[in-house]
Amino acid sequence: MLLFFIADLARDPNLQAAFAEDPERAMDAAGLSDAQKTVLRTRDSKQIAAEVAREVEGLPVKSVDPVVNWIGPVLHVTAVDPREGVVGQVVKVVVYGTYFESTMRCSLIQGQTVIQGVVSNVVSGPNSKMDVQFNLGGAPLGWYGVQARTRKAESTLPRAFEVKRARIQ
Numbered sequence: 001m002l003l004f005f006i007a008d009l010a011r012d013p014n015l016q017a018a019f020a021e022d023p024e025r026a027m028d029a030a031g032l033s034d035a036q037k038t039v040l041r042t043r044d045s046k047q048i049a050a051e052v053a054r055e056v057e058g059l060p061v062k063s064v065d066p067v068v069n070w071i072g073p074v075l076h077v078t079a080v081d082p083r084e085g086v087v088g089q090v091v092k093v094v095v096y097g098t099y100f101e102s103t104m105r106c107s108l109i110q111g112q113t114v115i116q117g118v119v120s121n122v123v124s125g126p127n128s129k130m131d132v133q134f135n136l137g138g139a140p141l142g143w144y145g146v147q148a149r150t151r152k153a154e155s156t157l158p159r160a161f162e163v164k165r166a167r168i169q
Contacts, residue, residue: 002036003052004078004098012127031079031157075099077148077157084162085136092133093117093146093161100128101150108134108144108161115139139163 005027009015019026027037039051077097085091095106102122108115117132130148141163147156 001055001076001078002032002039002048003055004076005030005032005036006048006052008078008127028083029079029081031077031083031160033159075101075148075150075153075155077146077155077160080146080157080160083160084164085134086166087136087139087141087163088166089137090133090135092131094129095132095146095148096127096129097148097155098126098128100124100130100148103150104130105149106130106132107147107149108139108163109147109156110140110142110144113140113144115144136163141165 008030009019015026018029023040024037027040032040036051039047042048075098077095079096081094081096082091085093100122101124104119104122106117106119108117115134115136117134120131120133122128122130143159144161144163145156145158146160147154
């Protein structure tokens, strides 16, 4: 989400340095869409604000109790590293986001294909991350969304991970 990237950019000196050195790489690492990158490249504050407003308007406001809807800490997947793996192998990725919990579950999603990951080393809070191991044995090639879930919430970063063929040498 563009809003989270801009907020992280405002408060994270490491991201600021990475963005100053190579904006394209920093935006790719954050999992921004081509449309989001295009808006940022304009450096036009009105266009950027309009895009952020569109994203915020599209946020689902969910609550276990339908009477109490509020926007508080939100589970959100913001980036994955590395962003690719080879079919038939086991790959360990780091999933970044906000407000992960110790009971996280994480999957790769492509249509009806769901590859469950083994989650470890969860760091909670506004700058969350977790290690996830995926077995790509027999996985269809292509792009997958990375979905993080708790008992109460879920977040999916679309087209965040690609399963590729092994390179023939």
